[in-house]
Amino acid sequence: MNTEDTIKYQPAKADYEGKQEYNIIVYAENRIGLLNRIAIIFSKRKINIESLNTSPSEIEGIHRFNIVITESYEVVRKLARQIEKQVEVLKVYFNTNDEIIWQELALYKVPTEEITEKVTVERLLRQYGASAVVIRKDYTVFAVTGHREETDALVKALEPYELIEFVRSARVAIIKDSASFHDKLKEFEAFEPGDELVENEFLEKGDKIFTM
Numbered sequence: 001m002n003t004e005d006t007i008k009y010q011p012a013k014a015d016y017e018g019k020q021e022y023n024i025i026v027y028a029e030n031r032i033g034l035l036n037r038i039a040i041i042f043s044k045r046k047i048n049i050e051s052l053n054t055s056p057s058e059i060e061g062i063h064r065f066n067i068v069i070t071e072s073y074e075v076v077r078k079l080a081r082q083i084e085k086q087v088e089v090l091k092v093y094f095n096t097n098d099e100i101i102w103q104e105l106a107l108y109k110v111p112t113e114e115i116t117e118k119v120t121v122e123r124l125l126r127q128y129g130a131s132a133v134v135i136r137k138d139y140t141v142f143a144v145t146g147h148r149e150e151t152d153a154l155v156k157a158l159e160p161y162e163l164i165e166f167v168r169s170a171r172v173a174i175i176k177d178s179a180s181f182h183d184k185l186k187e188f189e190a191f192e193p194g195d196e197l198v199e200n201e202f203l204e205k206g207d208k209i210f211t212m
Contacts, residue, residue, distance in 0.1 A: 021050075022076045023095050023102065023173050026065035027057060029088040038065065041082050047071060051104075053170035062090065068171050095175055102173035106151035107133065108142045108158060109165040115140055121161050128154045139164055 028034055035054065042049055051068035069076070080092045112135065115121050128150065130142040144151055155166050
């Protein structure tokens with residue numbers, strides 16, 4: 001498999017000499033130890049992983065790794081090549097934030113009495129599109145999906161109202177302008193041997209062919 005053909009990058013308006021946030025998407029077989037080997041690739045280069053998510057993909061038996069780092073274009077390109085050298089890896093994409101659609105899930109635990117007694121808190125939660133996940137006498141847990149700036153803003157807004165706990169998930173992302181990986185997989189399979197039986201014209205002529 002030619003790495004140049006499998007790593008896809010849609011150029012954005014960015015300074016490739018400087019660092020910016022990149023989203024690396026890896027399609028791979030779900031094998032034990034692969035995640036550790038990918039993490040070692042980053043640690044050897046002293047690159048911090050800001051977000052890491054793994055999940056099943058649209059292809060049965062194939063998992064999807066979503067990795068967020070802040071680096072230069074050239075460094076990310078080399079990283080993608082190195083990741084694709086892993087036997088289980090089928091395809092790697094890397095994109096800037098402008099080229100993907102992404103979301104993060106955040107959970108907020110707030111004292112229930114703060115919500116019931118103070119209208120301001122209720123208005124804040126409506127403003128950020130928060131939905132109640134658990135409601136108890138002592139606390140209520142709300143969920144919000146959005147970009148990091150949005151979830152962080154709600155944290156600051158809730159701090160004066162005795163915010164008990166906050167947690168945010170890793171990023172999930174979809175590339176805006178990429179073809180379906182399912183279609184790409186079919187292209188790869190076209191170059192592999194098929195299951196069709198081909199008759200061997202010399203099958204029953206051994207004596208005539210292999211005698212001196």
